[in-house]
Amino acid sequence: MTQRPRMTGRRIRDVACCLLAAAALAALGACSPIEPWVKPYEREHLADPIMSLNPNPVSSTYLDHVFDTREGARGATGGVGGGCGCN
Amino acid sequence: MALLGCAHADVLPDDRADMMFHRYDGGGIIVQGPSVLVQKKFGDHVAFTYNYYVDHITGHVDTYAGASTDAVSGASTYHEERTQNSLSVELLHDKTTYSAGFINSAEPDFHSKTAFGSVSESMFGDLTTVSFGFTRGWDRVGERGSTLNAAADRRNFSVGLSQVLTRDSLLSFNFETSESEGFLNNPYRLVRYVDPTATRGYSTQQEQYPHTRTGNAGSVEGKYFLPWHAALDASYRLYNDTWGILAHTGELAYTQPLFRSWTLDGHVRLYQQRHATFYSDLFPYADSQNFMARDRELAAFHSTTIGGGATWEFHPTRLSWIQKGTVNARLDRMKIKYSDYRDLSVMGVTPGTEPEYVLDASVFQFFISFWF
Numbered sequence: 001m002t003q004r005p006r007m008t009g010r011r012i013r014d015v016a017c018c019l020l021a022a023a024a025l026a027a028l029g030a031c032s033p034i035e036p037w038v039k040p041y042e043r044e045h046l047a048d049p050i051m052s053l054n055p056n057p058v059s060s061t062y063l064d065h066v067f068d069t070r071e072g073a074r075g076a077t078g079g080v081g082g083g084c085g086c087n
Numbered sequence: 088m089a090l091l092g093c094a095h096a097d098v099l100p101d102d103r104a105d106m107m108f109h110r111y112d113g114g115g116i117i118v119q120g121p122s123v124l125v126q127k128k129f130g131d132h133v134a135f136t137y138n139y140y141v142d143h144i145t146g147h148v149d150t151y152a153g154a155s156t157d158a159v160s161g162a163s164t165y166h167e168e169r170t171q172n173s174l175s176v177e178l179l180h181d182k183t184t185y186s187a188g189f190i191n192s193a194e195p196d197f198h199s200k201t202a203f204g205s206v207s208e209s210m211f212g213d214l215t216t217v218s219f220g221f222t223r224g225w226d227r228v229g230e231r232g233s234t235l236n237a238a239a240d241r242r243n244f245s246v247g248l249s250q251v252l253t254r255d256s257l258l259s260f261n262f263e264t265s266e267s268e269g270f271l272n273n274p275y276r277l278v279r280y281v282d283p284t285a286t287r288g289y290s291t292q293q294e295q296y297p298h299t300r301t302g303n304a305g306s307v308e309g310k311y312f313l314p315w316h317a318a319l320d321a322s323y324r325l326y327n328d329t330w331g332i333l334a335h336t337g338e339l340a341y342t343q344p345l346f347r348s349w350t351l352d353g354h355v356r357l358y359q360q361r362h363a364t365f366y367s368d369l370f371p372y373a374d375s376q377n378f379m380a381r382d383r384e385l386a387a388f389h390s391t392t393i394g395g396g397a398t399w400e401f402h403p404t405r406l407s408w409i410q411k412g413t414v415n416a417r418l419d420r421m422k423i424k425y426s427d428y429r430d431l432s433v434m435g436v437t438p439g440t441e442p443e444y445v446l447d448a449s450v451f452q453f454f455i456s457f458w459f
Contacts, residue, residue, distance in 0.1 A: 034211045034212065035212070036211065036212025036213070036214050037214070038212075038214060038251055038253065038254050040213075042254040043251075043254065044254075045254055045255050045312040046251060046254065046255075046257060046312070048312065048316075048318075050312075050316075050317070050318040050342045050344060050350065051257070051310055051312055051318055053249070053257075053259055053308065053310060053320075056105070056415065056454070056456070057105075057124060058105035058107050058122055058124040058138070058454060059107070059415070059417060059452055059454065061138075062107070062109050062122060062140075062452065063419070063450070063452075066111060066421075066450055067358070069384075070384060070390075070421075070423065070446075071334065071358060071360065071384060071390075072326075072328075072330075072332040072334060072360050072363065072384050072385055073302075073304065073324070073326035073332065073334035073336065073358075073360060074265070074302070074304065074326070075243065075245075075263035075264075075265050075302065075303075075304035075326065076245070076261040076262060076263040076304035076305055076306040076324055076326075077261070077306065077324070
């Protein structure tokens with residue numbers, strides 16, 4: 001049985017990363033207003049369902065899982081963890 | 088939960104329910120089952136998402152190459168089931184969306200718990216959405232017929248940016264770094280090494296993996312609205328990790344509405360990876376390295392996936408609480424050509440000269456969705 005690893009230093013780094021992320025988000029939100037170059041009434045095409053980046057989450061999550069269990073690479077697709085089903 | 092789904096952070100997802108049947112068939116393994124996804128808003132500021140997912144797995148145990156291998160040789164059949172439940176909540180406050188959730192996955196020899204949280208904010212006239220996410224996972228790895236009960240911990244950090252470029256195009260960037268620590272092996276997989284005294288010319292031993300792994304993945308995705316009411320989607324992802332894997336993923340997709348209630352789509356996905364530094368199809372002798380692997384996910388290969396789907400939209404008149412529904416069918420064909428993973432079902436040849444293994448798989452999805 002493998003002993004559960006200690007990661008006290010990593011926890012500190014996790015908290016630091018979260019604080020940095022929150023600070024960056026707050027700083028971005030505090031920027032002065034920028035005039036939108038695509039007006040709300042010009043977003044008809046962007047609002048069309050075919051322009052959704054993830055129109056069917058149940059399908060894309062499943063397909064990501066299929067690839068994750070057969071390839072060495074993972075991440076940056078928007079999905080999160082769970083089991084493997086591939087032992 | 089899904090950074091890519093947060094193109095508009097100041098809007099909660101629509102109320103919808105999806106019921107899916109999925110089936111993977113390839114290399115002597117069939118994985119199929121249901122998946123149910125429900126998204127429901129409560130007021131204007133809170134939404135919950137629940138997903139129930141099952142894999143019924145039918146595979147083969149290969150005494151030479153390990154369980155669930157695609158290179159089947161006189162294998163015996165086994166059945167297994169994995170059940171996954173996930174629940175997440177999204178809170179909308181002004182232009183900011185906070186998400187948190189939990190996933191529990193259970194199968195006889197593998198238990199996984201995952202907690203995740205993210206925050207996304209829409210800014211610059213809702214043209215830009217920035218997201219940060221954190222995922223923490225705890226795995227318990229077992230083995231049929233043994234007392235193995237090992238731990239593995241995972242943590243992921245992600246950053247996303249969605250940007251409206253023009254009235255017809257948008258762009259999305261995602262970066263994710265992942266760390267894993269603990270027992271990262273598949274306990275059923277074996278490596279093989281040259282053994283002139285063995286009947287087949289080689290013997291096997293347990294794999295040995297490093298106990299840590301750190302990976303980085305960055306992706307960019309662009310979507311463009313075509314003048315004849317169609318959409319083109321292109322994406323690229325680069326991945327590398329401390330195990331020496333370097334992978335490229337490229338994908339091109341096209342969506343075309345037809346008539347009033349049909350939508351057709353198709354996509355091509357290309358993937359290529361370099362093998363892990365401690366991977367080998369055939370080691371020169373037993374214990375020849377500290378770390379040894381012959382897991383095909385760590386081999387060098389390239390794959391091509393071609394798929395398509397059809398969606399039919401309907402508006403039920405008798406059930407007034409349903410705004411609309413869709414019936415969807417999708418089929419993907421996947422072909423993986425390995426560069427250094429050989430097919431051990433071919434016998435009577437010198438070890439290391441077997442033909443390279445090729446995996447052909449079909450992935451089928453059928454699902455019905457309702458918006459209410």
